[in-house]
Amino acid sequence: MSNFFINILLLISAIFIGGHLFKDAPFECNSKICTNILLGLGGGILAIGMMIYSINIDSTKTLVDLRVIALMLIYYIGGILPSLITGIIVVIFRTLYFGINQSSIVAVFQILIIILSYPIISKLKLNMVKKWLAIYLVNTFFIIGTYYYLLFNEDNVFKILLEYFIISTIAAILSYYLLKYVRSSNELYKRYKNEATKDFLTGLNNTRQFDLIFNKSVANAKEKDEKLSCLMVDIDHFKRVNDTYGHAVGDIILRELAVILKNTCRVFDAVSRVGGEEFCVLLIDCSKDRAIDIGKRICDEVKNHEFEIVAGRIIRITVSVGVSAYPESTDNIEMLLKQADDSLYKAKQTGRDRVCSADNK
Secondary structure, X not given: OHHHHHHHHHHHHHHHHHHHHOOOOOOOOOOHHHHHHHHHHHHHHHHHHHHHOOEEEOOOOEEEOOHHHHHHHHHHHHOHHHHHHHHHHHHHHHHHHHOOOHHHXXXXXXXXXXXXXXXXXXXXXXXXXXXXXXXXXXXXXXXXXXXXXXXXXXXXXXXXXXXXXXXXXXHHHHHHHHHHHXXXXXXXXXXXXXHHHEOOOXXXXXXXXXXXXXXXXXXXXXXXXXXXXXXXXEEOOHHHHHHHHOHXXXXXXXXXXXXXXXXXXXXXXXXXXXXXXXXXXXXXXOOHHHHHHHHHHHHHHHHHOOEEOHHHOEEOOOEEEEEEEEOOOOOOHHHHHHHHHHHHHHHHHOOOOOEEEOOOO
């Protein structure tokens, strides 16, 4: 029984450790295949630990443990590929570490049949609880069946099977609710992290995140001797829009403008909302002339865009853009934001719907 208890402790530890490792991007990597491989390897390590702390029936060389709970856990999380990787690791370790015998051969077929049953279960239209229950019942059916076949001549076979059924049931229930708890905790963590760095309305970087990006960009520009340009973008007469059409329409304008800014700038540029109707774009390794061209393109895109508001009504707006560039406009990179603000003020004062730089060009 003590080894069963260790198996359960390993299972609990794996769920919490795995949840922590994947909390920033749960079950996502640079590619889905990368994630599945890591998940499968983790499941294999967990299963190996369970086999090391298994109940070894010396007469038949049979290992009684909860490795199949690890297998179903990996399948439930990642699908067939990681569970297949886990199964292969289990088979290899089982045969190399404990030797080739009747029990190890049966264990190979046992794992194979269980994994092949998973895609069939996945086709059933079941909710999460019923899916977990179905996987567990299939696992238990094959496991108890093979254990009975291997331990048929043992005097205490029914006691072993009963103990296994009780412990595996407890482990399965515990695993499901712990997994559910870890997933909900990670989702909550991601939401809070996103809210701490993203503007709630537009999804762009908020002021706090912008400050971090700006400081990092300044440091990189100094270190690598790169150019760095800044665009300050402000909606012309936005107060008039809010007063005339209401704040709900103003929110529509802000969201659509955010999309225009992201689509007009380069993918590696940093677009942020830094005020009510004010946005800032950091153009990484971008010259002043190039920054002015991007600013003009933003003005044109906004001016030509039809903002659809309530009842299919269309309105149009314009924006003013202030440009600053390091080192062309200023050799003091710390003054980049102030200079962009000053340029934006000039654009507002000279008629709006235009791009101005620090030297009025």
